[in-house]
Amino acid sequence: MLRSGDNVLRRLPRDFFVDFPQGLGNYWRTMFSLQQLFGKGDKFFGLLEDSARESHESVRLTIELIKSPLNTKKLDDLVMARRKEKKISERISEELVKTFVTGLEREDIEALARTLYKIPKTAEKLAERFLLAAPHLEGAEFTRQAEMMTKATDVVLEMIIHLRHMEDLEKIKELNDKLQYIEGEADKLMLELLRDLYSGKFDALRAIVIRDLYELIEKVVDRCRDVGNVVMDVVLKNS
Secondary structure (H helix, E strand, O other), X not given: OOOOOOHHHHOOOHHHOOOOOOOOOOOOOOOOOHHHHHOOOHHHHHHHXXXXXXXXXXXXXXXXXXXXXXXXXXXXXXXXXXXXHHHHHHHHHHHHHHOOOOOOOHHHHHHHHHHHHHHXXXXXXXXXXXXXXXXXXXXXXXXXXXXXXXXXHHHHHHHHHHHHHOOOHHHHHHHHHHHHHHHHHHHHHHHHHHHHHOOOOOOHHHHHHHHHHHHHHHHHHHHHHHHHHHHHHHHHHHO
């Protein structure tokens, strides 16, 4: 049994205990501070927001690389952004082990971290493939696809930030509807681009290379949609 004179009690912070009101006897302070015992769940909202920002930055850098393929420094910056996102994902896993109480259910935090990480991972693959394919891309236009990726990651970031305010269900639903619309428009654009690609005016190798890039761009938008679906599930579960 621990005594008030034990060393372990001397090392505890003063606000670790709560005083009993006078008149209840000479009880020494034994009430645990739940906040110190369990830790704050708010940190996970911050980590998820950091992850969403790195995902957003990865897509931005990928688009910059598409616009200026000769600037290979953009690829280095993109690799660094994905590494940062990976470290954030690893920290989330570590904090889940150490934290007793979380603001969201553990499986929801893991699902959000996992789907967010897939965005920069896919963006980096797109950038690497684009650099390899550059000799076959003269005259190819990717402006409209880049716009779709930008819009999708903008919405993802906003949705993750709004996780702190899950009571605003209508706002989050509005953002998810917007993200689903962007994904639908990206699918329509993909069909339009493929129709032109298969028209016969491109040689076979060029057509294969461009189609590969189109599919990776579509996958980036799909990854954003996946995050939106998870966010919506989490919010509905907690509403």
